[in-house]
Amino acid sequence: MNKSVPAIAALLAGAMYSQTSPRSGRPAIETPVNALRSPEVNADRTVTLRFRAPGATAVDVAGEVMMGKGPQHMTKDADGLWTATVGPLAPGIWSYNFRVQGIDIPDPSNPSIKPVPPGLPITSFVEVPGESPAFYDAQRVPHGEVRIVTYESKAMGVTRFLWIYTPPGYDRSSARFPVLYLLHGNGETQDGWVANGRANFILDNLIAEGKARPMVIVMPQGHALQAAGVAPLVRIAGETTMYSERFPKDLLEDVIPLVEKNYRAIPDADHRAIAGLSMGGGQALAIGLAHQDLFHYVLGYSAAISAQFMDADEVFRSALANPVAINKNLRLLWLSCGKQDFLYDANRRFAESLQDKGVKVTLRETEGAHVWSVWRNNLHESAALLFR
């Protein structure tokens, strides 16, 4: 098959060209290889951002890249190109927006954006690499697959999506695997843990090192949203709250049975974990503690359990009435939160209230705010503890 490849490759190189080629004699059209470069990560881990906007009179940079500082002004050159250099930033993933006349917009040159549900603004991301491949980078190890699965949700009455990670070698194996149900945050959809979180590469790397047991990861859609295409999602009529009552029903009655029917899952509580971040952390703790017969591993990362999000006393009353049962049933109850997170106090107090009742709970306090760099670390650290 390969002997004619050099010929066609050379042919393409010689005879096919972009619209900016001098051969064409036509006006240049931007192509991915010659268009504006933004963001550009520099060797010192500063990040240069560029934005072509001759008509704008002021443009700022805002977001996580400012590391808690206010917006930074960008500088305009004679051609209308706005530039700013921010940082240096720690290795990781950081959000930013351009602010034009008070309007936050994503960087139009940057395809890396946070996938969001309908109604939330689009944010750009920049990845700042460290000195060596990170635990979340695609390394030269066997890779699992991520499958986009379409299903009819009886609980919601609509077509929905799941993203499912299968570990390396899944297709060639006949083994059954434990399953982690991994829930996204309020501002995201079912693709968040892969697109932003790199859950697939985190597990590929842990498995290659022998630090995590090969597992399936199921990433459901945590809002009451209906599938349209793959990314776009349509709100289900009548939904008015962040924590939809339809989600636990969808997870328990549709998603888990589908997974255990169609994938080689080990269908018992010792081999089911439920974890999530922010809204998904609140869901994981609420559903997990109410269903200790289904999940023996329950984890909340920066869980949205503070008073503006839920009445935690009411949500957890039934579970906490029997702390001995929690210790008997669960193999791991884990809460983590960054000390700069706005949810830190709520998580610390919840952990302490559990400990006061004699419940065995891990409270993992880390550095960091309510950001993806923290949650990648949380998954990396806690996935190694599952199903052992």
Add this chain to the structure above:
Amino acid sequence: MNKSVPAIAALLAGAMYSQTSPRSGRPAIETPVNALRSPEVNADRTVTLRFRAPGATAVDVAGEVMMGKGPQHMTKDADGLWTATVGPLAPGIWSYNFRVQGIDIPDPSNPSIKPVPPGLPITSFVEVPGESPAFYDAQRVPHGEVRIVTYESKAMGVTRFLWIYTPPGYDRSSARFPVLYLLHGNGETQDGWVANGRANFILDNLIAEGKARPMVIVMPQGHALQAAGVAPLVRIAGETTMYSERFPKDLLEDVIPLVEKNYRAIPDADHRAIAGLSMGGGQALAIGLAHQDLFHYVLGYSAAISAQFMDADEVFRSALANPVAINKNLRLLWLSCGKQDFLYDANRRFAESLQDKGVKVTLRETEGAHVWSVWRNNLHESAALLFR
């Protein structure tokens, strides 16, 4: 598993709420269920677009939603909310941007954006439904899966992504399937044919109706780009043309062997098709006609074969020197183009030059410009002709 679901669902409904709940007494934070609604498709197939920008002095709507007309001014209310209603639009997928001070930005309330490679601006999409489910909608039929596959490209020396559609029931079957290699356009990446094109649902529906043979669809990345996360892609140093000479090498030496090793493909030319749109159409025709021993179905949709993109005489000289061989080798050679497409004349002339040499070629002329609604139709129509 299910008997405690109503309890937890009711608990969540009662005790977990969004930040806009009057119970919280805290400032409202936008959540997906109460934030700005844009786009809104009305019953008459007009589309209302909304944009909150109190500081802006003029905002226009531009893009395919204007159906060839110039930008339309939006109207601002006392709260700084800009609104415009465009259309009515034909059922299908249409792009748009908001233009603020000459800057085109995506609709920040709309998660449906065209996935783009680095350096191209982000565009919003709106889906306008027809009176009944379309051939590209998720219908209540068995669904295939779309798999995100990570691989090391020896041809490019980097980690890359493929998206692969497997037909309904693939996992439970032991059959082998024909394979369609389906290439995206210049302004897109490997996810374009699913996210914008709905190739998965188009095939699900055709297969359910018995109109297409169950097949695997392989969607490679057609630029010389390296994987970072799943969506973001990093340009490979030194690449300066739209048609990278590295792509045919990657496809032929890395992708096809990987597919035929890891998936149940029928590994012969009668069961390989290559098709693509725009840039991908040019690639499909160039690679397919140069490798008639590998592909017996060769299709270009709105192929970028005009003078500003390639020297077609040179690219196709060798294949056209032997028109009898083309007729003997290929089971289908298909060119399609919308009559309002800027590439229409080039495609029509190329088809006529083939016909002048006695080559059997289908020239499918349709209504429409260089837009996704045309390419969904092209795939729907031509997938039914493959592997028969």
